[in-house]
Amino acid sequence: MKKSTEIRQDFLDFFKSKQHKIVPSAPVFPYDDPTLLFTNAGMNQFKDVFLGTGTRDYKRCADTQKCIRVSGKHNDLEEVGHDGYHHTFFEMLGNWSFGDYYKKEAIEWAWELLTKVWGLDKKRLWVTYYREDLETKELWENCTDIDHTHILKFDEKDNFWEMGDTGPCGPCSEIHYDFTPDGCKGSDVNADNPDVMEIWNLVFIQYNRDNTGKLHDLPQKHVDTGMGFERMVRVLQNKSSNYLTDVFLPLVNELVIITGKEYSGKFEAPMNVIADHVRTLTFAIGDGAIPSNEGRGYVLRRVLRRAARYGRNLDMRTPFIYKLVDTVVDTMGHVFPEIVEKREFIKEVIKGEEESFNVTLDKGLALFNDEVERMKTSPNGEKTFSGEVAFKLHDTYGFPVDLTQLMAREIGYGVDMDSFNEKMEIARGLSRVDKILDSIEEKEYDDLMRVDKDLKYDPYTESEAIETEVIAYQNKFDNGTGILLKINPFYKASGGQVSDTGELILGDKKYVVQNINTKNIIEIPKTEFGELPVKAVAKINIPRRLSIQRNHSATHIMHEALRRVLGSHVKQMGSYLDDKVLRFDFPHFHKLKPQEITDIEQIVNDKVKEKIAVYSEEMPIEKANTIPHVKKFFGEKYGEMVRVVFIDDKFSVEFCGGTHVKDTSDIGLFKIIREESISAGTRRIFAKTGEGIIDYVNERTAEIEKLASELPEKYANNFNLAISEFKKDFDGTDFRNTEMLASLIKYHDSTIASLLELREKYQEEKRQLVKELAKQKVQNAAGSIDELISSAIDVNGIKLITGEFTVDNTDELKELGDKLREKMGSAVGLLYSVIDGKVGLCAVVSDDLVKTKKLSAGKISGDVAKILGGGGGGKPHLATAGGKDVTKIGEALDALPGIIQKYL
Numbered sequence: 019m020k021k022s023t024e025i026r027q028d029f030l031d032f033f034k035s036k037q038h039k040i041v042p043s044a045p046v047f048p049y050d051d052p053t054l055l056f057t058n059a060g061m062n063q064f065k066d067v068f069l070g071t072g073t074r075d076y077k078r079c080a081d082t083q084k085c086i087r088v089s090g091k092h093n094d095l096e097e098v099g100h101d102g103y104h105h106t107f108f109e110m111l112g113n114w115s116f117g118d119y120y121k122k123e124a125i126e127w128a129w130e131l132l133t134k135v136w137g138l139d140k141k142r143l144w145v146t147y148y149r150e151d152l153e154t155k156e157l158w159e160n161c162t163d164i165d166h167t168h169i170l171k172f173d174e175k176d177n178f179w180e181m182g183d184t185g186p187c188g189p190c191s192e193i194h195y196d197f198t199p200d201g202c203k204g205s206d207v208n209a210d211n212p213d214v215m216e217i218w219n220l221v222f223i224q225y226n227r228d229n230t231g232k233l234h235d236l237p238q239k240h241v242d243t244g245m246g247f248e249r250m251v252r253v254l255q256n257k258s259s260n261y262l263t264d265v266f267l268p269l270v271n272e273l274v275i276i277t278g279k280e281y282s283g284k285f286e287a288p289m290n291v292i293a294d295h296v297r298t299l300t301f302a303i304g305d306g307a308i309p310s311n312e313g314r315g316y317v318l319r320r321v322l323r324r325a326a327r328y329g330r331n332l333d334m335r336t337p338f339i340y341k342l343v344d345t346v347v348d349t350m351g352h353v354f355p356e357i358v359e360k361r362e363f364i365k366e367v368i369k370g371e372e373e374s375f376n377v378t379l380d381k382g383l384a385l386f387n388d389e390v391e392r393m394k395t396s397p398n399g400e401k402t403f404s405g406e407v408a409f410k411l412h413d414t415y416g417f418p419v420d421l422t423q424l425m426a427r428e429i430g431y432g433v434d435m436d437s438f439n440e441k442m443e444i445a446r447g448l449s450r451v452d453k454i455l456d457s458i459e460e461k462e463y464d465d466l467m468r469v470d471k472d473l474k475y476d477p478y479t480e481s482e483a484i485e486t487e488v489i490a491y492q493n494k495f496d497n498g499t500g501i502l503l504k505i506n507p508f509y510k511a512s513g514g515q516v517s518d519t520g521e522l523i524l525g526d527k528k529y530v531v532q533n534i535n536t537k538n539i540i541e542i543p544k545t546e547f548g549e550l551p552v553k554a555v556a557k558i559n560i561p562r563r564l565s566i567q568r569n570h571s572a573t574h575i576m577h578e579a580l581r582r583v584l585g586s587h588v589k590q591m592g593s594y595l596d597d598k599v600l601r602f603d604f605p606h607f608h609k610l611k612p613q614e615i616t617d618i619e620q621i622v623n624d625k626v627k628e629k630i631a632v633y634s635e636e637m638p639i640e641k642a643n644t645i646p647h648v649k650k651f652f653g654e655k656y657g658e659m660v661r662v663v664f665i666d667d668k669f670s671v672e673f674c675g676g677t678h679v680k681d682t683s684d685i686g687l688f689k690i691i692r693e694e695s696i697s698a699g700t701r702r703i704f705a706k707t708g709e710g711i712i713d714y715v716n717e718r719t720a721e722i723e724k725l726a727s728e729l730p731e732k733y734a735n736n737f738n739l740a741i742s743e744f745k746k747d748f749d750g751t752d753f754r755n756t757e758m759l760a761s762l763i764k765y766h767d768s769t770i771a772s773l774l775e776l777r778e779k780y781q782e783e784k785r786q787l788v789k790e791l792a793k794q795k796v797q798n799a800a801g802s803i804d805e806l807i808s809s810a811i812d813v814n815g816i817k818l819i820t821g822e823f824t825v826d827n828t829d830e831l832k833e834l835g836d837k838l839r840e841k842m843g844s845a846v847g848l849l850y851s852v853i854d855g856k857v858g859l860c861a862v863v864s865d866d867l868v869k870t871k872k873l874s875a876g877k878i879s880g881d882v883a884k885i886l887g888g889g890g891g892g893k894p895h896l897a898t899a900g901g902k903d904v905t906k907i908g909e910a911l912d913a914l915p916g917i918i919q920k921y922l
Contacts, residue, residue: 028131
């Protein structure tokens with residue numbers, strides 16, 4: 019039977035032999051496609067090629083893509099665990115042609131792999147084609163030896179692939195496998211028969227659908243295929259369920275061990291669900307998604323809580339899902355190394371989520387069960403959970419409503435979703451004014467408010483205040499009241515840049531503005547307003563705004579520097595910009611070399627010195643797209659007009675709605691402080707600028723002081739004097755003094771390196787001293803061994819030696835045991851010591867007694883340790899053990915002769 023690892027490799031090797039480039043899997047959530055929460059097909063990472071907005075340096079490729087289907091159109095959540103072939107996480111094996119080979123080769127190669135390489139029974143294979151695609155039908159008939167009666171025609175629903183309402187599309191040909199014992203009929207294909215299963219879909223992208231729905235031939239035709247890896251493993255391993263293959267069995271077996279339940283009957287579906295869900299959680303968290311209350315984070319939280327609830331069906335009431343992560347990593351980490359690197363982090367996140375939900379899960383289940391009992395006894399035979407109960411489970415106990423629906427469905431009940439949604443709307447506070455706020459993004463901003471863009475993008479002095487009015491508000495925000503200003507000078511969080519903070523003055527009251535949400539709503543402590551509008555004064559925290567601008571402009575320059583140093587593959591995959599630090603994620607498969615980091619810093623700092631004017635321009639997107647080398651951001655939806663930021667027209671030009679410096683000299687020194695991997699093929703850089711560099715120097719100074727404090731005076735005195743002088747010189751340094759700051763950072767780097775070297779030298783001296791002291795202690799203690807031997811007692815002709823020593827660890831006790839064996843002759847010895855409040859034991863037996871009397875130091879020490887409330891053991895000649903109860907040392911010594919007699 020082929021192993022799953024061999025099957026995956028067979029696929030990749032086969033297409034490599036057909037001149038396909040083997041490419042890595044994209045992350046499980048797309049960084050550059052805002053229309054998708056999760057990567058749900060292998061084609062997602064090539065969507066730009068099909069749309070004509072991107073290219074690759076190869077015409078053919080193949081891969082195994084990590085996919086998650088748990089939301090939106092492709093949502094397999096309800097079926098997971100209850101049938102044998104649907105999963106929330108799965109691998110999709112695929113091969114692609116970008117304007118290269120087409121239908122003939124795709125069909126021939128698919129048939130060759132299935133029937134010649136893997137040797138599948140041709141009688142069990144069925145293929146489908148789109149009713150108008152007679153070319154595909156003829157290719158199956160003429161280029162393969164499939165039974166012609168196994169070639170079936172279907173309509174658009176089953177055999178026409180579309181990316182959306184408009185755009186690239188084309189017919190597809192699916193390959194199905196027949197698991198039925200006596201062979202299926204054509205009517206069983208595409209009929210939701212679990213024993214007649216689709217295993218491979220060949221998509222032929224040859225049309226472009228326009229806004230009227232009309233199809234036009236594409237100038238280039240593409241092939242996009244997707245094979246369900248887990249399903250293919252089931253076929254080749256001849257199993258009745260995917261969960262019985264070696265893809266899932268390690269997880270199922272681990273669940274059996276953890277839960278103590280058999281994998282059968284009522285426990286089978288819960289184990290299937292949990293085994294599936296932990297894979298989704300492991301890979302999603304490994305790629306950077308975190309359970310939360312919104313977006314993909316909320317989807318993950320739903321998945322985790324669904325798994326936790328199924329854990330109750332297995333009597334698991336403490337966190338356990340996180341324990342399965344090791345099994346996922348051990349079985350799949352060789353293919354997806356990013357989960358190996360993030361193993362402990364993934365476990366920590368899952369365990370934390372489990373602990374949080376466990377607090378309320380049992381209470382929620384009790385409420386659910388109470389409601390079931392109430393409905394059972396109701397006179398009208400209710401079988402629908404009210405929206406009020408479903409909302410309470412959601413709001414008070416953290417039950418996602420689909421979990422409540424699942425639990426209700428399991429007992430033949432339903433949930434009043436209309437009532438539930440009404441409760442949710444009330445909870446969100448959607449009054450008339452609130453609905454205006456809620457729909458603000460769908461309206462023209464000028465219908466409700468005037469946003470002065472000059473206020474958002476041009477720095478001004480701290481003394482300036484903007485007079486405005488409150489025109490709408492709501493009191494259902496997490497932190498109080500959300501208000502809408504007629505003129506709003508605050509920048510809202512967007513494109514990785516955090517929102518402005520500042521102050522809002524309403525009459526004689528001042529409010530700290532901490533956050534401006536995506537709809538330009540300002541959050542302040544709960545406040546009641548009278549008749550609107552209400553006059554207000556808004557003030558931005560200008561120093562903070564300026565620091566954010568420095569980091570944002572530096573990010574643009576660094577982006578281009580990365581491309582010039584590392585290559586044109588670099589693009590922004592994520593960013594975070596506040597007043598303290600900038601963070602930038604980009605695709606790259608290797609840790610940056612020290613020289614590469616130096617080169618990137620040099621390019622950025624050179625641009626700072628050039629004092630380049632930074633300016634922006636709003637223009638139609640069609641015009642913006644024609645600018646040479648213009649950069650666009652991941653995850654952004656662009657309208658008809660876009661804002662483009664220029665930092666030297668030939669250096670950095672990017673679509674951007676954020677705030678920036680007026681010229682690059684205001685950035686100050688740029689310094690990369692950390693670089694790391696966040697997933698396979700994705701790196702993350704942290705850097706500082708401006709005032710942040712001052713903070714960085716102070717942090718490094720504190721680090722030097724800490725290192726120096728750990729050294730004896732003979733090493734530290736010179737450093738302490740230097741630090742004192744340095745602090746005097748550094749005090750009051752302006753961040754624009756880049757030359758001085760750069761030299762100080764170099765000085766810090768060399769000083770820290772010297773201190774680390776000295777610390778290692780000092781620690782080595784300490785280690786040697788400790789070794790010498792320990793050696794001397796053992797030698798001193800060994801002097802009493804002769805005395806112990808002379809006081810030995812006789813146990814049925816066996817000489818028994820016991821003695822107590824004062825040692826620091828069991829290694830020292832073991833050394834004394836070795837010395838005792840050297841001197842004692844034919845005997846049994848037991849040495850003991852109280853170490854950190856516990857009893858350490860070392861038993862020794864001479865070679866002759868091991869051979870002739872079959873005595874074992876391991877058994878003797880183990881029995882003694884049990885009396886002391888511990889355990890241990892080892893080899894017959896020498897063994898160590900330990901116990902917790904020091905009060906029973908006398909009892910253990912008294913029992914020792916009897917223990918020896920037992921083994922004679």
